[in-house]
Amino acid sequence: MTAPFGARLDDVVVRYPAPARLRPSPDDAPALDGATCTVRAGSITGVLGRNGAGKTTLLSLLAAFRRPTGGTVLVGPDGSLEDPWENTWITSGVQLVRESGDVYPEEAVSETFEYLANVRPDWDGDLASRLLDQFEVDVRKKPAALSRGKRSAVGAVIGLASRAPLTIFDEVYLGMDAPTRYAFYDALLEDYAEHPRTVLVSSHHVEEVERLFEDVIVLDEGRVLLAEPADDLRARAVSLTGPSAAVERVADGRPVLHRQQLGPTLQVVVDGPLAPDERAAAQDAGLTLGPVPLQDLFVHLTRTPAGTTTEEVP
Amino acid sequence: MNRVFDGPEPIYVQIAQMIRGQVLARELTEEDQVMSTTQFATTFRINPATAAKAFGQLVDEGVLYKRRGLGMFVAPGARERLLDEHRRRYFAEVLEPALVQAELLEIPLDSIVDHVRGRAHGTTRGTDPEVSS
Numbered sequence: 049m050t051a052p053f054g055a056r057l058d059d060v061v062v063r064y065p066a067p068a069r070l071r072p073s074p075d076d077a078p079a080l081d082g083a084t085c086t087v088r089a090g091s092i093t094g095v096l097g098r099n100g101a102g103k104t105t106l107l108s109l110l111a112a113f114r115r116p117t118g119g120t121v122l123v124g125p126d127g128s129l130e131d132p133w134e135n136t137w138i139t140s141g142v143q144l145v146r147e148s149g150d151v152y153p154e155e156a157v158s159e160t161f162e163y164l165a166n167v168r169p170d171w172d173g174d175l176a177s178r179l180l181d182q183f184e185v186d187v188r189k190k191p192a193a194l195s196r197g198k199r200s201a202v203g204a205v206i207g208l209a210s211r212a213p214l215t216i217f218d219e220v221y222l223g224m225d226a227p228t229r230y231a232f233y234d235a236l237l238e239d240y241a242e243h244p245r246t247v248l249v250s251s252h253h254v255e256e257v258e259r260l261f262e263d264v265i266v267l268d269e270g271r272v273l274l275a276e277p278a279d280d281l282r283a284r285a286v287s288l289t290g291p292s293a294a295v296e297r298v299a300d301g302r303p304v305l306h307r308q309q310l311g312p313t314l315q316v317v318v319d320g321p322l323a324p325d326e327r328a329a330a331q332d333a334g335l336t337l338g339p340v341p342l343q344d345l346f347v348h349l350t351r352t353p354a355g356t357t358t359e360e361v362p
Numbered sequence: 363m364n365r366v367f368d369g370p371e372p373i374y375v376q377i378a379q380m381i382r383g384q385v386l387a388r389e390l391t392e393e394d395q396v397m398s399t400t401q402f403a404t405t406f407r408i409n410p411a412t413a414a415k416a417f418g419q420l421v422d423e424g425v426l427y428k429r430r431g432l433g434m435f436v437a438p439g440a441r442e443r444l445l446d447e448h449r450r451r452y453f454a455e456v457l458e459p460a461l462v463q464a465e466l467l468e469i470p471l472d473s474i475v476d477h478v479r480g481r482a483h484g485t486t487r488g489t490d491p492e493v494s495s
Contacts, residue, residue: 091411092409230407233407234404234407237400237403237404237407237408237409237410238400238403238404240403240410241399241400241403241404241410242400259373259406259407259408259409259412260407260408260409261409262409262411262412278409279372279373279374279412279415282372282373283372338370339370
């Protein structure tokens with residue numbers, strides 16, 4: 049089995065040309081705008097972002113489905129990262145599963161699986177058959193004859209059975225019902241534990257998937273807002289609740305992500321963990337300290353300016 | 363099972379806490395094998411590295427030890443070690459906040475002492491004015 053692939057993006061810019069032009073011009077709004085981050089080899093990394101944040105563009109770069117307009121993209125095992133563009137060794141080790149499925153549209157689904165068995169060096173046909181049974185996919189049908197949920201399941205099976213050193217699931221669960229999604233998460237964890245590799249999962253349903261992640265990359269408007277271990281992110285922000293004046297005193301000088309006034313009570317979400325003595329002081333001042341779930345942190349950090357309720361502390 | 367480990371601490375801290383609790387309650391005894399990281403990951407739908415981090419912490423504390431190729435087992439003397447550790451922290455972390463709260467509620471120390479004595483003798487559960495929580 050091939051060693052897991054990591055990845056590195058440096059100041060990556062991607063511009064899509066406006067419909068009338070063949071090549072992008074600097075006037076086109078960038079889909080990625082100076083994105084820099086690292087994907088650790090062997091991790092399950094979540095790629096989070098609102099619609100249009102650049103998730104799909106970033107993932108397509110790693111699979112060499114497109115080239116960056118600027119900056120560098122490198123993929124490969126630790127210590128020997130390479131440009132994936134037109135690089136057979138790297139691309140044979142990267143399986144991108146997109147919503148479209150990337151299946152033969154006019155053939156039975158089984159044809160796609162036969163093709164993949166030939167091009168994916170670490171392909172596991174037994175696993176593919178087992179999962180297709182579990183997800184109740186009739187492989188004799190053409191993709192168009194399957195429901196959206198079943199097509200998503202086909203994508204999930206392709207990603208899992210590829211055992212690719214870098215396996216990427218781009219919003220793979222769309223159209224899957226809840227039991228199928230959970231069956232997918234279970235199959236992913238089970239297979240990952242036995243066959244460690246790098247897995248990227250993009251999603252905006254943070255709550256359901258966050259516990260699968262070791263690392264998290266948050267994209268916002270084409271930039272990498274943060275890339276951190278998931279545990280650090282969960283510990284990153286704190287909510288402070290209590291009498292307004294006391295909350296303001298503790299929050300003073302800290303970046304405020306969100307504030308909500310409930311009569312005399314103020315709740316403020318501050319960015320950055322509090323040191324143990326600061327926590328104790330805040331509690332002595334009568335404040336209640338609470339954790340900020342990843343989902344909430346994500347919402348606070350990627351809020352559009354127009355919809356913001358955040359105000360700076362005067 | 364997915365909504366276990368919902369507390370404010372990092373998940374690996376909560377997993378370690380759960381195993382410590384099981385050892386203290388004798389649900390896990392010396393030389394018992396604990397679930398593998400894979401079983402933990404699939405049972406609770408968490409990243410296997412998260413479970414591994416918890417196990418690493420418990421190995422450092424002498425609660426678990428690793429048998430090569432077999433898995434994680436409860437270390438001899440693990441319960442005694444945990445009892446020592448938890449007893450040491452009991453007064454600072456459990457009793458002290460309760461006494462601070464009592465002060466805030468203006469509950470006289472005597473009635474707390476009476477309550478504790480009564481409980482020890484099994485005679486009554488509440489000689490004190492209605493103390494909730």
